[in-house]
Amino acid sequence: MKVEANGCVIELVQGDITDEETDAIVNAANTGLAGGSGVDGAIHNAGGPEIMAECRNIGNCPTGEAVITTGGRLKARRVIHTVGPIYRGGTHNEAALLASAYRKSLELALSERLKSVSFPSISTGAYGYPKKEAAEIALKTVLKFLAATPGSGLKLVRFVLFSDTDLKVYSETLAHLR
Ligand code: ADP
Secondary structure (H helix, E strand, O other), rough: OOEEEEEEEEEEEEEOOHHHHHHEEEOOOOOOOOOOOOHHHHHHHHOOOHHHHHHHOOOOOOOOOOEEEEEEOOOOOEEEEEOOOOOOOOOOOOOHHHHHHHHHHHHHHHHHOOOOOEEEEOOOOOOOHHHHOOOHHHHHHHHHHHOOOOOOOOOEEEEEOOHHHHHHHHHHHHHHHH
């Protein structure tokens, strides 16, 4: 599924984010930038040790914030590492923190003059965020950001969903938001 919003394309696809050729891919990292399971492990495996070396230099990243490193051996030249919230019932500021993770990642993409960026479904794996709620926050945050930054140079925001089911959830959500 593909829609246009304020001069930028938002695209939803199923796949492995480490194969993406966008200017940057976003990593669902942890606050220690220490690597881990899921998409984080896949990115470090595919991108090689240069990414972790830069992560060590940066040190850490608070929940809801984002930092940027090289893409190492990835096709994407850069990796934006952001930290989504661990879901604890929805009453611990999770929604605002998840929105912030997307927004700060997009702000970094703009300040680095990137034209295309791919996101995974942040917080919905090991961090347990319910998929439908997370999809709504992710897509609303991107739409709001694009509306607030017309002519920014960002031409493509792609969501790379790992499973068929996730792609369906995101597609239905985007269809309702449009
Ligand atoms: P978090 O700790 O933020 O929940 P996870 O990596 O555990 O992060 O999961 C986030 C999402 O990324 C999940 O929906 C998971 O299925 C998905 N995922 C895992 N590996 C990949 C990959 N290689 N490409 C894209 N998405 C992936």
